[in-house]
Amino acid sequence: MKIAIAGGSGFVGKALADLCLQKGYEVTVLTRSESRASENPKLNYIQWLSPNTDPENHLDGFDCLINLSGESLNSGRWTRKRKQQIVDSRITTTKELIRILSMLEKKPSIVVQASAVGIYGTSKDQTFTEDTEDYGSDFLAETVKSWEKEAHALNQLGIRTCLARFGVILEKDGGALPLMALPYKLFAGGRLGRGDQWVSWVHLEDAARAILYIIHNPKLQGPINITSPNPSPMEEFGKTLGSVLKRPHWFPTPGLALRPVLGEKSMLVLEGQKVLPERLKQAGFTFQYPKLNQALEQIFSK
Template sequence: MKIAVTGGTGFVGHALTKELIQNGHEVFILTRNIDGKENKKSITYVQWLNEGDRPWEILEDVDVFINLAGESINSGRWSVKRKKSILESRISATNEVEKILSRLKKKPEVLIQASAVGYYGISDSETFTEESNLAGDDFLARTVQQWEATAWKVKDLGIRTVYCRFGIILDNIDGALPRITLPYKAFAGGTVGSGHQWVSWIHLKDVIGGILFVIANQHVKGPVNFTAPNPVKMKEFGQTLGKVLHRPHWIPAPRIALKIALGEMSILVLEGQKVLPQKLLAHGYSFLYKDLKNALEDIY
């Protein structure tokens, strides 16, 4: 198949592109600047988001469109300016995707749109599935809700649309896990905050496997939770990580200290939500890593 990917050089996009090529697909990576990027046998770089760009002329025959574009929420303190940039990067990219799709004479079979479990807001007591009607009201929740609402317009084009609500994606190269692991490697790991906040995690390999599964299964549409079937509390997460790394779990990171250090961004580690992948399981996806210990042992 011919598959277009925005954010193809990012954390998930890089791993996904590698897997798609290994499976024999032709990948079109949309990027702001193609200078220095050389097309290969299975990869074509397509310039977009600049005045005068006409990516739809190259993407006419794509079968699948995957939108992973958006500024990372992890790379800096959330100032007013930065929060605006996080939101606008997602909205502008998704609007441009809708524009491209509307101009294609032959529409792709599916749009796979990145999203996040932040949609549901934070809770220590609720359990969320794709059928949950509750939506959060913090910055992350509002950002994700607007992100999905922007992509909703694609349905009017007759394209199957899937919102991948990603949990905490585990990998040893990028994402949150390397940062969480640092104190343990220094023999200073411990419970973060109260330890009662939920961590809805997923191994990077299951993110890639889940996306391929969604591409292949035409009955999957709408929001899909990309989380492992067994979320854990933060205290258990840290204890399990310590055991896998053969490091102690003993020095806590107090809530007040993290709030002072990270500001509003501290919500990423101090708060959470229990999210279950009801739709993936119901459609028959078989997780490679259902339990945290097995996932961490594979990674480390």
């Protein structure tokens, strides 16, 4: 199988590329950096989103294309400029992906487009699945709605399109977890905000495995939540994190203290949503790390 990954240098993309290579697939990573050789004969790099590049000349006949590109939500304060960068990075890469695919004589049979559970908005008492149609109206929700709207053009190309709505992806050195773990490592961990906000999380390995599962199951298409079947309230998440790190969970940080520091980005930890991966479950996907303590123990044992 030949798989192309846009955003393959990010922490999710690297994990996915490694998993594909373990299975013997040929992997091509689309990167803004100059094309370069790899020690692994089944791993290649081609340049895109830069002047005078022609990725479409290298992607004909691929079985699958996965788009994980986009500016991180976790870095930097959400200034007006930063928010525009977050939106533009997702729209620009999706438009370019569609342009490339439209030019291919032999198109891939499936495209997996990254998305996010942020589309559902925030709620403390509602449970969201892929069948939820009443989306949120905050910055994240509006960003994801615009992102997915661009991706709908893929359907017009006759390609099976899956929108991978990721939750909070847990990994030791990437994403949100290092920032969440830091206070505990400094013996200052505790409840964030009220503590009843939901964290819809997923272990990085399960996120990568879920993408491959989607690729190999032709009945799966459209939005697919990639989250653990057991989301956790923030209070429980913090207690479990403290327990795994062998640190106390005792130093509460009220929302009033976080909002001036983080600005609008504080919603990432002070607000949340309870999201369930119904379509993955119905399709028979098995999570390696369905429980939070299992996931965190494996992550911090490395």
